[in-house]
Amino acid sequence: MGLCLTGTAADVADVVFLTNDSLNVEWAAENLLEDVYFYNEIRNMKGCTGKYKGVPVTFQGEGIGPVNAAMYAVEIAGEFDPEVLVKVDCCKALQADIALGTIILPQTAHTTSNINKRRFGGMTFPAAADFELLNKIYETAKADGKTVKVGPVLSIEHRGEMEIAKKFAERGAVALDMEMNQTFTAGQRFHKPCAGVLVVTENLATGEKMSSEEAKEAFHEVVKFALHAVLEV
Amino acid sequence: MRLIEDMICTEPGAIAETVLLPGDPLRAKYLAENFLEDSVCYNTTRGMFGYTGYYKGTKVSVQGSGMGTSCIMECAYQLIEDYGCKNLIRIGTCGSGDPDVHVGDTILSTASTSVSNNTVPEFGNYDFVPTGSFELIKAAYDSAKENGIPVHVGVTGCTDALYEERDKLPTWISNPMGGYDQVGGEMEGTGLFVAVSKYPGIRAALLVTCSDHQIYRDEDTPLAQRETAYRNMMKVALETAHRIDSERRS
Numbered sequence: 022m023g024l025c026l027t028g029t030a031a032d033v034a035d036v037v038f039l040t041n042d043s044l045n046v047e048w049a050a051e052n053l054l055e056d057v058y059f060y061n062e063i064r065n066m067k068g069c070t071g072k073y074k075g076v077p078v079t080f081q082g083e084g085i086g087p088v089n090a091a092m093y094a095v096e097i098a099g100e101f102d103p104e105v106l107v108k109v110d111c112c113k114a115l116q117a118d119i120a121l122g123t124i125i126l127p128q129t130a131h132t133t134s135n136i137n138k139r140r141f142g143g144m145t146f147p148a149a150a151d152f153e154l155l156n157k158i159y160e161t162a163k164a165d166g167k168t169v170k171v172g173p174v175l176s177i178e179h180r181g182e183m184e185i186a187k188k189f190a191e192r193g194a195v196a197l198d199m200e201m202n203q204t205f206t207a208g209q210r211f212h213k214p215c216a217g218v219l220v221v222t223e224n225l226a227t228g229e230k231m232s233s234e235e236a237k238e239a240f241h242e243v244v245k246f247a248l249h250a251v252l253e254v
Numbered sequence: 255m256r257l258i259e260d261m262i263c264t265e266p267g268a269i270a271e272t273v274l275l276p277g278d279p280l281r282a283k284y285l286a287e288n289f290l291e292d293s294v295c296y297n298t299t300r301g302m303f304g305y306t307g308y309y310k311g312t313k314v315s316v317q318g319s320g321m322g323t324s325c326i327m328e329c330a331y332q333l334i335e336d337y338g339c340k341n342l343i344r345i346g347t348c349g350s351g352d353p354d355v356h357v358g359d360t361i362l363s364t365a366s367t368s369v370s371n372n373t374v375p376e377f378g379n380y381d382f383v384p385t386g387s388f389e390l391i392k393a394a395y396d397s398a399k400e401n402g403i404p405v406h407v408g409v410t411g412c413t414d415a416l417y418e419e420r421d422k423l424p425t426w427i428s429n430p431m432g433g434y435d436q437v438g439g440e441m442e443g444t445g446l447f448v449a450v451s452k453y454p455g456i457r458a459a460l461l462v463t464c465s466d467h468q469i470y471r472d473e474d475t476p477l478a479q480r481e482t483a484y485r486n487m488m489k490v491a492l493e494t495a496h497r498i499d500s501e502r503r504s
Binding site: 128129130131132133134135137138141142143144145146147148149150152153156159171172173185188189191192193202209210212 | 426
């Protein structure tokens with residue numbers, strides 16, 4: 022429909038889950054969804070729509086980094102007419118007191134990217150979650166007894182920025198990712214409520230890290246939680 | 255070392271852990287006289303009245319912050335460093351262009367735009383998003399709901415120049431949020447969030463009442479009424495102070 026995605030608005034559900042790894046979309050299709058239809062044929066960036074416990078939902082890969090997020094999130098929000106965007110991914114904690122496996126619900130997303138500085142004429146744009154959606158997910162997490170943390174995250178542009186990440190951590194950033202800032206921005210641009218549900222698989226302050234198997238399992242669990250919280254199933 | 259003279263001059267312990275911060279010191283006086291029990295005026299320096307009293311048994315202060323990011327930042331630094339304050343809740347007025355918002359409505363900010371240079375020394379050209387405390391926002395949101403007071407929750411704008419020559423600027427500078435959701439615009443939120451972010455564990459929130467509207471111009475509040483027209487916002491702020499105090503004790 023645009024430069025990055027084929028398909029039409031009819032191929033995409035009201036609720037779209039975005040993830041930075043295209044293979045996560047295949048995993049969801051194989052393990053969680055029924056009646057799955059893959060609509061994108063470009064660059065092997067998977068996008069599929071199916072039913073989770075009877076409710077239609079779309080999973081779309083958005084690639085790594087703010088530049089990719091600013092393509093896929095904008096295209097899906099602007100041209101496929103979804104109602105809600107939810108980013109589900111792993112993240113790295115920036116505070117020593119955040120345990121591995123904690124669910125991070127980003128309230129805002131700082132960034133080292135220049136995309137928004139340029140877009141807003143030098144102003145700092147408050148890339149932020151939709152509060153009502155964030156609150157709904159938070160309340161569900163609390164009711165389910167999950168360990169959850171809400172706060173600002175930092176979306177970096179590349180892994181060479183770890184030193185500046187520490188400065189953001191000193192000023193309250195709870196976790197590190199690469200796409201949240203532009204995903205929020207796309208939601209705010211097209212007036213689509215957007216939230217992030219990220220799971221901590223590594224802690225940069227303590228050096229703790231899950232094995233890749235543990236990280237995979239933690240991601241699978243957080244996706245199921247996010248589906249339950251957002252779709253109310 | 256302080257670069258400007260102090261705004262607050264009182265005894266240690268005279269100010270409560272939770273401080274409400276109206277820009278206008280006369281609104282601090284109004285709130286103290288109308289909502290607080292046993293209130294005492296602890297500050298008259300620079301005419302920036304500050305009062306401490308009790309709301310439903312919770313010790314609360316209300317301190318005029320003055321206008322603009324510099325004023326509220328200096329005020330916040332003093333409250334935190336010199337007087338040990340923990341929760342800073344701005345209660346102010348704002349303009350709005352959001353068609354869902356009307357004059358008199360209460361607005362709760364999750365984050366603020368910034369046109370200031372106050373994070374440049376640490377973050378250069380990177381985007382440090384001035385963000386409110388989720389715990390305070392949640393407490394305010396739940397308090398408002400419980401008291402039947404509708405609130406609009408979202409991002410707000412913060413400008414540094416009230417009398418900007420907008421006709422001389424390209425639209426991407428004069429109206430940078432054009433097309434993007436913004437529940438209101440004011441002049442202190444960014445300063446408060448940025449100042450408080452320097453102190454781990456200290457929390458800030460921004461509650462504002464819409465006092466003038468770009469679309470609904472006939473709803474504009476007369477200036478003289480601004481001092482008294484914001485009881486909903488004051489009630490939400492005081493209930494929030496009471497709620498976080500009760501949660502801390504339980």
